[in-house]
Amino acid sequence: MRKWWLLLVALAMWNLLGYALAVSHSDDSSQTAPVGSTTARIVSVAPNLTEILYALGLEEAVVGVTAGSDYPPSALDKPKVGTFWQPNIEAIIALRPSLVVTLGFAQQKSLVHRLERMGYPCLTIDIWTVDDLLAAIDTLGKATASEQQAGHLIDGFRVRTRQLEEALKNRQRPRVLWVVQREPLRVAGRDTFINELVELAGGENALGPTLHKYPPIGAEQVIASSPQVIIEPTMVEGDPDRQRQQALAYWDRYANIPAVVDRRIHIIDGDIVSRLGPRLSEGIETIAHCLHPDVLGD
Amino acid sequence: MHRILSPRILLLRILAAALLLGLVMTACALVGTEHISLKAALAPADGAVAPNPDFEILVHVRIPRIILAAIVGAALAGAGVTFQAVLRNPLADPYILGISSGAGLGAMLAVISGVTWTLWGRSPIAVFAFAGALGTVWLVWMIGRVTGKFHVTGLLLAGVVVNACFSAVIMFLTSIARSQEVHATIFWLMGNMTEEDFFVLWAGAGAVTAGLVALYFISPQLNVISFGQADAQSMGIDVKKTQLVAFALSAFITAVAVSLSGLIGFVGLIVPHAVRLLLGPDHRQLLPLSSLLGAMFLVLADTIARVAIAPAQLPVGVITAMVGGPFFLVLLVRFNRKVYWLK
Amino acid sequence: MTAAIELNDVTFGYRPTEPVLRQVNVTVESGTFLAVAGPNGAGKSTLLNLLAGLHRPQSGTISIEGADVHSYHRQALARKLAIVRQEFVPAFGFSVTETVMMARTPYFGQLGFESQNDRRIVAEALDLTETTRFASRLLAELSGGERQRVFIARALAQETPILLLDEPTSFLDLKHQVGIYDLLRSIQRDKGTTIVAITHDINLAAQYCDLALLLRPCPGNAPGAAGKSRHYHIAPPSEVFTPKGIEEAFGVRVFSAPVGAVSVILPLGQMARDADRLGLHKDL
Numbered sequence: 001m002r003k004w005w006l007l008l009v010a011l012a013m014w015n016l017l018g019y020a021l022a023v024s025h026s027d028d029s030s031q032t033a034p035v036g037s038t039t040a041r042i043v044s045v046a047p048n049l050t051e052i053l054y055a056l057g058l059e060e061a062v063v064g065v066t067a068g069s070d071y072p073p074s075a076l077d078k079p080k081v082g083t084f085w086q087p088n089i090e091a092i093i094a095l096r097p098s099l100v101v102t103l104g105f106a107q108q109k110s111l112v113h114r115l116e117r118m119g120y121p122c123l124t125i126d127i128w129t130v131d132d133l134l135a136a137i138d139t140l141g142k143a144t145a146s147e148q149q150a151g152h153l154i155d156g157f158r159v160r161t162r163q164l165e166e167a168l169k170n171r172q173r174p175r176v177l178w179v180v181q182r183e184p185l186r187v188a189g190r191d192t193f194i195n196e197l198v199e200l201a202g203g204e205n206a207l208g209p210t211l212h213k214y215p216p217i218g219a220e221q222v223i224a225s226s227p228q229v230i231i232e233p234t235m236v237e238g239d240p241d242r243q244r245q246q247a248l249a250y251w252d253r254y255a256n257i258p259a260v261v262d263r264r265i266h267i268i269d270g271d272i273v274s275r276l277g278p279r280l281s282e283g284i285e286t287i288a289h290c291l292h293p294d295v296l297g298d
Numbered sequence: 299m300h301r302i303l304s305p306r307i308l309l310l311r312i313l314a315a316a317l318l319l320g321l322v323m324t325a326c327a328l329v330g331t332e333h334i335s336l337k338a339a340l341a342p343a344d345g346a347v348a349p350n351p352d353f354e355i356l357v358h359v360r361i362p363r364i365i366l367a368a369i370v371g372a373a374l375a376g377a378g379v380t381f382q383a384v385l386r387n388p389l390a391d392p393y394i395l396g397i398s399s400g401a402g403l404g405a406m407l408a409v410i411s412g413v414t415w416t417l418w419g420r421s422p423i424a425v426f427a428f429a430g431a432l433g434t435v436w437l438v439w440m441i442g443r444v445t446g447k448f449h450v451t452g453l454l455l456a457g458v459v460v461n462a463c464f465s466a467v468i469m470f471l472t473s474i475a476r477s478q479e480v481h482a483t484i485f486w487l488m489g490n491m492t493e494e495d496f497f498v499l500w501a502g503a504g505a506v507t508a509g510l511v512a513l514y515f516i517s518p519q520l521n522v523i524s525f526g527q528a529d530a531q532s533m534g535i536d537v538k539k540t541q542l543v544a545f546a547l548s549a550f551i552t553a554v555a556v557s558l559s560g561l562i563g564f565v566g567l568i569v570p571h572a573v574r575l576l577l578g579p580d581h582r583q584l585l586p587l588s589s590l591l592g593a594m595f596l597v598l599a600d601t602i603a604r605v606a607i608a609p610a611q612l613p614v615g616v617i618t619a620m621v622g623g624p625f626f627l628v629l630l631v632r633f634n635r636k637v638y639w640l641k
Numbered sequence: 642m643t644a645a646i647e648l649n650d651v652t653f654g655y656r657p658t659e660p661v662l663r664q665v666n667v668t669v670e671s672g673t674f675l676a677v678a679g680p681n682g683a684g685k686s687t688l689l690n691l692l693a694g695l696h697r698p699q700s701g702t703i704s705i706e707g708a709d710v711h712s713y714h715r716q717a718l719a720r721k722l723a724i725v726r727q728e729f730v731p732a733f734g735f736s737v738t739e740t741v742m743m744a745r746t747p748y749f750g751q752l753g754f755e756s757q758n759d760r761r762i763v764a765e766a767l768d769l770t771e772t773t774r775f776a777s778r779l780l781a782e783l784s785g786g787e788r789q790r791v792f793i794a795r796a797l798a799q800e801t802p803i804l805l806l807d808e809p810t811s812f813l814d815l816k817h818q819v820g821i822y823d824l825l826r827s828i829q830r831d832k833g834t835t836i837v838a839i840t841h842d843i844n845l846a847a848q849y850c851d852l853a854l855l856l857r858p859c860p861g862n863a864p865g866a867a868g869k870s871r872h873y874h875i876a877p878p879s880e881v882f883t884p885k886g887i888e889e890a891f892g893v894r895v896f897s898a899p900v901g902a903v904s905v906i907l908p909l910g911q912m913a914r915d916a917d918r919l920g921l922h923k924d925l
Contacts, residue, residue, distance in 0.1 A: 002751075003515060003751055004512070007511055007512060007515075008508075010508070011504055011508040014500075015500075015501055018496075018500035018504065021500070022495075022496050022497040022500070025496065067610075082610060082611070085610075086610050086611050088331055088608070088610075088611065089359055090330050090331050090332040090355050090359055090360075091331060093355050093359065094355065095351075096351055106481070106482035106485070106486075107482070107485060110421075110492065114492065118354060302738050302739055305752060305754050514753070515753070517753060518746045518753045521735075521739075521743060521746070522746050525735075525740075528726065529724075529726065531693075531695070532693055532719065532723065532724040533719055533723075533744050533746065533747070533795075534715055534719025534720070534747040534799075535715075536715055578734065578735075578736075579734055580735075580739065582753050582754075
């Protein structure tokens, strides 16, 4: 019996010692990594953040991006710090960043937690809606001393959306089915930023409110929602005509829904509508073009 | 080769394994996606001018991570040895009594409930997973008691049933939860080695080491129990108490491991067999050496996971499975030569 | 002198309404070799388990060296009783020495290792069972007979005054069967151990045991059945292993021939070659 008590006591003392050490160290630790104060060295952990940074004119300051940051094309030449889902903390540290910019996903939050513990300044930006995007541009502008460019971007965006709004005033909103995945069939629901884009582009979601953001749906719901336009964003490089043929062939099974009857099935570039970044206004206009083809000149 | 174990031989072997572990850990600290030089890392920091990334990476990223891998590897291997002994089943691993689904359920509940408080800096997922793991073992133990006599088969079946039920609940929650939460949970559960802060590592190391030492205390009884409960009973061993202590300790160190790093498979299954093949089934030796070897194995696996497909990282469970799977096949082919299982 | 084993009016059944043993009164003096026989399901293994304290009788007491078996602390009981069960393939490949050493586990030191004394005891046990030459071999490498001797050695290493064995000679060839019985007899003689062995081998047991206990399946629970005939008979083998006794207990016809004080019993069925010629006893 004696050895059990000894073990317990040893464990307790070990923990106390550790606690004491931790407390005594926490005073001097947190300012290990000073900011290299002269030049900004920014690491971006998301493709849309990279786009925003470039749009703010910070191309020089960006020293590292995650794989997948493919716009503007020059971003592809920047050193890589892992992927969006798995940022590589070693690579980030090796770049001696003065600022690390991330989105609000769980892995990135954990990354931020670890970096901040080591003393690296981080900025976490949540971008879930269009308004978030504008706020993000504003925040980034302030954090990088480029408020002016930020202001320009935001204004430019607002102008374009207002122009579009004007052009689309009083027009009837077609019902849109936004197909994220064909097999199994999965669409964008109302509680998504996609829906926001659709509405800004003068349409409305063919589905009513759903439990999930991107619900899988069945044939019944497709028919019941009677969509007038079907939009499929594509991420795949390929012959757009062929993709359209494939889509038409798929949707022919729903011969009676308006979208199929009128052949209003559109394949669009997924990048500009899936990435909440500065090119979003372009994306909105593309969608508007699908919904209201006679609204040109934007 | 079958000299009976003596304290001196055991001590020598433990020291040798510990030394080897130290070497492996040191070597792996110098491996990573970024090339760092030891000299640069150890260069004295000149004031607070510029951060020394080599130092940062070595001391704040790699070493904590390697220590974590060692702790988790030791815990899983030690628990694996114990479960294999008490359940008298060579296919037992630390998760066999439902710990995996219990931890998973705990993690999911933490994510879905949106709880954000932290316990000593540990995220709620880790804490809930720990509680889930322990709670599940308790549940399985209770079911085993109700079905009477702690028959090994009863416990195994209880574990299977609980696993199935909890997995169903997890699937249900997965289907109604928001996708981002689900992704976060699954990602966490797949096994991740991220560096933790000092006290977490310190306390974790202490807990696991204490647990392993305690298991060592009952390893002579484990030897006898692996022959059979009735025999052990008649030789004067308190079988029930030994089982209880063994389960509690193994569940505890497994829960600690899971809360630190998610679910990492194969370590707890393969390492005990490897050591048994090399050195025989005496648990006084099997336990400490499996722990040390488990630590080594996971440190190596994690290092490979870190660099294999840079800049992305493989989940460490992929590496352990890729090594563990073929190894297990070899084991099965060779097992009837050296190691004997109960019919 | 207190008897080594005493069963006082013991009744036990796995289900309370179906007793396997009813009002059993048996006294085994110290140093006696008792053979327990009977048809399947008569309760032989149950009796052994009761003696080992694994079950509680519904009524009556079981005493080991004067004290109720259930009053013993587990380790104290292990110093009184050692059990050798039916053989099975051992798990995980221990050596012979390691196996026998397991009996000494309760006496290990703080760090979990045996002492010089333990080593001596194990060596003696191996010597007595003539298994010393296997000391470093793996248990699973031995033949059935050799393995059985190792398990007996393990029981001996417990250094108990009482040894219980559950069918120690099943699965063994003739030579090893005899060897085991010789061994048991010499243990009894050299150490004064009380031996209780369940056996299917009536003839061999009769040549070695001092007392025989023949168990029959417990009579039914019809009212009035209790108190009728006892379902067991304990006496020297010459009185118990009689042709009539065997025929009644097992429900077979037997051929017998006297050998010293005991008869050799050969059960035969109708299809046996010499059934008619040998004239089986007919008063069943």
